[in-house]
Amino acid sequence: MNQTPETPADQSKRDFLQIVLGGASAAFLAAVLYPIFEYLKPPKQAEVEVSSVKAGKLSEIEKDSGKIIKFGSKPVILIRTANDELRAFSATCTHLDCTVQYRKDYGTIWCACHNGKYDLNGRNISGPPPRPLEEYRVVLQGDEILISKKV
Template sequence: MIAAYIVYPVLRFFTPPAVALGEVDKVFVTTLDKMGLNTAKFFKFLDKPAVLVHLPDGKYTSLSAKCTHMGCTVAFQSKDDNFICECHGSIFNIDGKVLKGPATRPLPVYYVDIEGNKIYVTVKKQLA
């Protein structure tokens, strides 16, 4: 019992406080004129890597760029319109779904919000 009194606060001390999502749930990424067709821009969102892609059909999509397998940052392959993780070879399609393992879970998708010329990414209206 005494040990628990010591161990609990020690473990809590080493566990970092969670980030309050309400404070950082929307981020400015870039402007429309800086995103060519079929290009990607990587940025930090919620303290993790994320990616914004300007699709060939003119639409925009944004996903977490953190591979769901072991956490490496995925790369965008414009020729195949998919994402590859160079650490262990997982491939995800443009919607974040797994095309090739070892990853088994999809990349979380974010909501793209365009205000005038500015592109924002937010978690408020997650697509997946």
């Protein structure tokens, strides 16, 4: 439809070309503007979530408590012990991959699936878990807690 004729353009051809030009321009504008307008629409989740690796502020985590932190697509458990030490372990139970939690009453890391327990060094001390939890590194930058993989 866009072939240029050898002979001088006749009226109908010109009209056709103009229609194509006009239509294509309009479609082009739509094709460019649609993504831009969509982009400008506020997304479902309105804002970026705070980083997984930054585990929040020290003041936000109580003594003798634990917190699950998203580390990539895996959970990490951050524990502030009763003696005010910070520790982080993989929160994936080594038994059957459930997510573990900190139990204040036991003073251990506990897995709800089969009652596996780990001490605060990540060692499996009771129940079915066969291996200790992998430890993560915790660094304190000011008030900010930073969790990273142990090298």
